[in-house]
Amino acid sequence: MALSFVSLSMVPLLVFNFTIMATIEEYFVNDRESEIQPRAAIMSDIVARFNFDTRHIQTRVRSRSADWDVRIVVIDYRARVIEDSNWAALDSLIGQTLLRPDVLAALNGDDTTTLRRGEENVLYRTMSTRNEISGQNGVVMLVANIDDIYASLLEIRTQLYLISLAVALLVIVVVFVVSHRLIAPLRQIVRVVQRMSAGQLNLRIPVNSRNEYSILARTFNNMTEKLEQVEKTREEFVSNVSHELKTPLTAIKVLSESILSQDSVPEEVSREFMQDISNEVDRMVNITNDLLALVKVDQREQSLNISATNLNTLVEEILKRLAPLAEQKKVVLLYEEVRPVQIEADEVKLVLAISNIVENGIKYTPGGGTVKVVIDADLQNAVITIQDTGIGIPDEEQDKIFNRFYRVDKMRDRDTGGTGLGLAISHSTVLLHNGSIRITSKPGEGSVFVIRLPIRVS
DSSP: OHHHHHHHHHHHHHHHHHHHHHHHHHHHHHHHHHHHHHHHHHHHHHHHHTTTOHHHHHHHHHHHHHHHTOEEEEEOTTSBEEEETTTTSTTOOTTOBOOOHHHHHHHTTOOEEEEEOSSSOEEEEEEEEEOTTTOOEEEEEEEEEOHHHHHHHHHHHHHHHHHHHHHHHHHHHHHHHHHHHHHHHHHHHHHHHHHHHTTOTTOOOOOOSSSHHHHHHHHHHHHHHHHHHHHHHHHHHHHHHHHHHHHHHHHHHHHHHHHHTOSSOOHHHHHHHHHHHHHHHHHHHHHHHHHHHHHHHHOTTSOOOEEEEEHHHHHHHHHHHHHHHHHHHTOEEEEEESSOOEEEEEHHHHHHHHHHHHHHHHHTSOTTOEEEEEEEEOSSEEEEEEEEOSSOOOGGGTTTTTSTTOOSSHHHHHHHTOOSOHHHHHHHHHHHTTOEEEEEEETTTEEEEEEEEESSOO
């Protein structure tokens, strides 16, 4: 990441250097060009005034060349050089024919400025002039050496490169410092994640600021807490299942060994032991069936068999089925229908969920008490209220009653034959229907379960 930042920083810097140098070069060259253009016009007028007569223009060409520090070349209509201010130099052009593009263009009346780079940097200004006697065009060419411009540009370029180098070093240092500060929290997160992936779910990422990394760390810590809770729940679940199955298995083993250890067992005792064994087997079957039901409900990806369901009729059928249990416990079942309610639901699963709560109310309500079921609805939800006058649930226990195998009173629950899974099944089923379940309870006054289910599946 640091290298990427450095690269991205260097590209604009290089582009700036090239752009600024090109701009400075263009400015200096244009400035020199604007300087020699009027001089070329002056010489053009002089040559035209004396009609290319070398006797009259020679002195003027050489004096102007010295004053202006430029080379002046006069060319006739045949592109032959008739005067050169460098007449005494070895590279004198007098008598030579110059068939250069800029000379030919000037003979046709087009003035040009040409820059030539090389060992010697030269600016050529060619300007057309007219011989009034012959009526033919000639050319005045001014040649200006601009090595001084490129010497100055070299100094500027050197200084600019030194400044750019200093800026680049500063950028590199800043980028590496900033990237280290940016990457350090991420590395810390990675280290914690690696250790957690090895099973250390108790670790947490330290949060010391309010930036994006802290948001990521908090989110990850929350996820870790949930994973840790899931792991604890799983361990508790396995432990509870083992314990619940171990109890009837131990009873069966003790009873069967008691029978086997005696040579002759009275028929009454044998029948009693066999009945106890049968009861324990039934208990194991109930636990297994509830576990299978809970597993099926927990599989959220499974599809619900949604159909139009008359909630009033469904609850009435549940109460009829549980009426014998209520009569046996001497508990009064009450039913109130505020309005007819039609919902979309999985009828089989919903029957199991409501039955478990009503059945619990009957089991934990002393004789002479009541269990009341009320059906109501608003514009969006069906509301099922199940109220009993049972033993109630302490406040500190109410958040735990939907946990698997959780019992407020273990001894009392074993007496009633419960597996500790009924409320967990009901809770999971209601959530599977995108509903909610809420409880209010006071010890000795009973409990109220309120189930809200959407009327239509979204």
